Amino acid sequence: MTTPDELDRAVAEIAEAMRRRSDRGVVANYIPELGRVDPGAFGIAVVDANGHVATAGDADTPFSIQSISKVFTLTLALGKIGDRLWNRVGREPSGSAFNSIVQLEHERGIPRNPFINAGAIAVTDAILSGHQPREALGEILRFMQFLSDDPAVSIDEAVAASEQRTGFRNAALANYMKSFGVVENPVDFTLGVYFHHCAIAMSCRQLAMAGRFLAHGGLHPSTGFPVVQPERARRINAVMLTCGHYDGSGEFAYRVGLPGKSGVGGGILAVAPGRASVTVWSPGLDDTGNSHLGRIALEMLTKRLGWSVFG
Numbered sequence: 229m230t231t232p233d234e235l236d237r238a239v240a241e242i243a244e245a246m247r248r249r250s251d252r253g254v255v256a257n258y259i260p261e262l263g264r265v266d267p268g269a270f271g272i273a274v275v276d277a278n279g280h281v282a283t284a285g286d287a288d289t290p291f292s293i294q295s296i297s298k299v300f301t302l303t304l305a306l307g308k309i310g311d312r313l314w315n316r317v318g319r320e321p322s323g324s325a326f327n328s329i330v331q332l333e334h335e336r337g338i339p340r341n342p343f344i345n346a347g348a349i350a351v352t353d354a355i356l357s358g359h360q361p362r363e364a365l366g367e368i369l370r371f372m373q374f375l376s377d378d379p380a381v382s383i384d385e386a387v388a389a390s391e392q393r394t395g396f397r398n399a400a401l402a403n404y405m406k407s408f409g410v411v412e413n414p415v416d417f418t419l420g421v422y423f424h425h426c427a428i429a430m431s432c433r434q435l436a437m438a439g440r441f442l443a444h445g446g447l448h449p450s451t452g453f454p455v456v457q458p459e460r461a462r463r464i465n466a467v468m469l470t471c472g473h474y475d476g477s478g479e480f481a482y483r484v485g486l487p488g489k490s491g492v493g494g495g496i497l498a499v500a501p502g503r504a505s506v507t508v509w510s511p512g513l514d515d516t517g518n519s520h521l522g523r524i525a526l527e528m529l530t531k532r533l534g535w536s537v538f539g
């Protein structure tokens with residue numbers, strides 16, 4: 229059992245070690261607005277099973293959660309249509325980049341998993357069906373506010389607009405899936421909701437709070453509300469472990485040993501089942517599009533505390 233003191237010390241020392249490093253990766257700039265973020269930022273937040281929150285560095289600075297939102301849209305879509313979701317998206321690692329197009333033709337418009345862009349767009353489309361884009365987006369945002377116990381969580385409209393102007397690859401993926409009927413709604417509507425949920429801004433603290441249900445058998449600890457059944461929480465964690473870092477998923481499992489989901493904003497949400505929900509943020513990415521120092525920090529944390537799911 230890790231004591232609150234041990235946790236506080238570990239988090240402070242890791243943040244200090246990360247502050248001193250000069251290898252910081254490269255900040256994503258294919259979404260122009262993301263390129264404006266300070267590459268020197270680093271934040272970490274850990275919420276343990278008793279609700280103790282350990283934070284260090286820029287843990288309260290909101291950043292663009294980007295693909296981390298895909299964990300929560302997957303949860304909502306499974307809640308809405310259940311296991312039928314798996315008819316239009318797979319759950320196998322892709323071994324290719326997050327925005328890859330090639331696999332989609334071979335697999336007749338069914339994306340490999342819900343965390344690559346194509347898969348996440350198909351998931352967003354499932355949430356949208358039967359709703360107006362505004363309602364679907366409202367549902368996603370309220371879910372994030374509820375899970376993080378923080379009604380202040382909001383969408384960064386400048387990031388959403390920036391991606392809307394430059395998201396040509398995502399438009400290609402969505403149009404291609406539309407030709408197979410995997411996307412049901414008007415492509416512009418589905419993409420609009422997708423870009424906006426990727427543009428939700430949250431701090432490490434808020435995201436770590438939001439991830440708690442995955443560490444605790446699907447329960448929202450502050451209310452005791454079952455967000456999902458334990459089996460579903462376990463399965464979402466399994467998909468995070470195998471697919472959460474695209475073609476860097478194997479390396480992440482090898483080094484960190486926890487289910488995790490990254491975003492091009494430089495955040496990573498990691499789940500230590502039964503123990504804690506963790507978020508790190510460092511905007512510079514490695515060549516698989518995952519936070520460079522974020523992964524290193526998580527590796528230090530799990531090694532030090534013995535938190536790997538592999539023992």
Ligand code: GLN
Nearest residue numbers: 294295326345426491492
């Ligand atoms: N919104 C980003 C995109 O679609 C999300 C990618 C990511 O975070 N890996 O390109």
